[in-house]
Amino acid sequence: MKFSKKISQLKPSPTLAISAKAKEMRKSGLDVIGFGAGEPDFDTPLNIKEAAIEAIKKGFTKYTPASGIGELKNAVCEKLKKDNSLVHAPDEVAISCGAKHALFNIFQVLCQKGDEVIIISPYWVSYTEMVRLSGAEPRIVEAKEARGFVVASEEIKKNITKRTKAIIINSPSNPTGAVFGKELLEKIARIAVSKKIFVVSDEIYEKLIYDGEEHISIGSLNKEISKLTLTVNGVSKTYSMTGWRIGYVAGPLDIIKKVGALQSHSTSNPSSISQMAALEALRGSQEALFKMKEEFVARRDYMVKRINSFKNVSCAKPKGAFYLFCNISGTGLNSVTFSTRLLEEARVACVPGIAFGSDRHVRLSFATSMENIKTGLDRVEAWLEKK
Numbered sequence: 515m516k517f518s519k520k521i522s523q524l525k526p527s528p529t530l531a532i533s534a535k536a537k538e539m540r541k542s543g544l545d546v547i548g549f550g551a552g553e554p555d556f557d558t559p560l561n562i563k564e565a566a567i568e569a570i571k572k573g574f575t576k577y578t579p580a581s582g583i584g585e586l587k588n589a590v591c592e593k594l595k596k597d598n599s600l601v602h603a604p605d606e607v608a609i610s611c612g613a614k615h616a617l618f619n620i621f622q623v624l625c626q627k628g629d630e631v632i633i634i635s636p637y638w639v640s641y642t643e644m645v646r647l648s649g650a651e652p653r654i655v656e657a658k659e660a661r662g663f664v665v666a667s668e669e670i671k672k673n674i675t676k677r678t679k680a681i682i683i684n685s686p687s688n689p690t691g692a693v694f695g696k697e698l699l700e701k702i703a704r705i706a707v708s709k710k711i712f713v714v715s716d717e718i719y720e721k722l723i724y725d726g727e728e729h730i731s732i733g734s735l736n737k738e739i740s741k742l743t744l745t746v747n748g749v750s751k752t753y754s755m756t757g758w759r760i761g762y763v764a765g766p767l768d769i770i771k772k773v774g775a776l777q778s779h780s781t782s783n784p785s786s787i788s789q790m791a792a793l794e795a796l797r798g799s800q801e802a803l804f805k806m807k808e809e810f811v812a813r814r815d816y817m818v819k820r821i822n823s824f825k826n827v828s829c830a831k832p833k834g835a836f837y838l839f840c841n842i843s844g845t846g847l848n849s850v851t852f853s854t855r856l857l858e859e860a861r862v863a864c865v866p867g868i869a870f871g872s873d874r875h876v877r878l879s880f881a882t883s884m885e886n887i888k889t890g891l892d893r894v895e896a897w898l899e900k901k
């Protein structure tokens with residue numbers, strides 16, 4: 515089959531694929547512990563589910579405006595102001611089918627062949643593919659492990675060319691859990707403003723931030739950078755709503771209007787029912803989030819301590835999100851061989867680091883129960899000892 519040029523290189527998302535494979539193995543009776551999944555294992559809070567049931571009962575089941583209902587946009591604006599010091603009017607917000615969709619739309623709207631987009635490595639798997647699908651080229655800038663996976667602003671500066679259209683930042687980061695402090699964000703903002711480059715700020719893990727670290731939205735730093743920033747967020751991670759598919763982008767009006775136009779010809783509106791659920795998520799009780807965060811901290815601390823006592827592997831303590839990015843270079847295996855053998859020989863699933871731009875690491879998610887974590891780590895330890 516002759517596919518289009520841009521699609522022929524495209525492979526399924528490895529993060530989704532590994533979770534699917536672990537689920538399939540479990541279904542066929544194999545006892546697999548999954549550290550692959552990038553989704554909270556908690557149930558969606560009841561108040562949110564009830565809002566969706568109410569929406570169905572009331573018949574809120576028809577098309578809505580393509581870029582989302584006004585009330586949800588208002589709630590997003592309130593949230594952005596309260597939590598992030600970002601001031602946006604409702605028409606500067608577009609609601610999409612997940613943050614992934616919001617990001618996809620942004621690159622389609624901003625980029626074309628000949629453009630470059632700076633992506634900080636290790637990066638979330640979909641950034642490079644989304645950028646390529648827009649016709650632009652990713653330009654990878656490495657955030658070194660020795661610096662806690664926090665990028666040096668000089669490295670960004672060095673990689674800016676006449677073709678640079680945008681830079682993606684993701685703090686807290688998937689897969690490293692690195693958090694960008696104010697000083698670094700100010701430096702990145704200065705670079706972006708002086709070179710007139712857009713900043714796509716993926717803040718999906720904003721609320722999953724630990725040890726008193728503060729999340730700062732780059733768009734809130736000053737007026738100039740706010741005009742160049744597209745802030746992306748959603749309800750998937752914060753409210754355990756991965757399947758509901760609601761995300762959003764806030765940014766300059768002309769760009770947001772085009773996102774809405776693109777959506778009106780592609781997906782139309784995100785599910786009307788999910789929009790009502792997201793409204794309750796943003797405006798209702800935030801209690802479930804606090805409990806979830808507490809549990810994530812306990813799991814993280816347990817995992818980091820144990821992994822660092824294992825043979826030939828090590829990992830830093832992430833400051834945010836729910837992933838450990840473990841250095842496996844001491845094993846002498848590349849990340850695909852390590853993950854494949856760990857799954858086949860020890861029945862533990864993780865994601866090879868090569869999917870995030872580093873073949874010397876694997877990603878383990880702690881979005882699974884403490885019981886699973888204990889069993890899974892026992893298996894990893896025994897497997898490493900035998901190897």
Ligand code: PMP
Nearest residue numbers: 612613614638688718748750761
């Ligand atoms: N950004 C990052 C960094 C992610 O890890 C994810 C995970 N799914 C997303 C965006 C997209 O989230 P969603 O589409 O579920 O809102």
Ligand code: GLU
Nearest residue numbers: 527529530551552553688
């Ligand atoms: N973002 C999550 C992850 O990195 C979920 C899977 C995906 O959307 O790629 O595992």
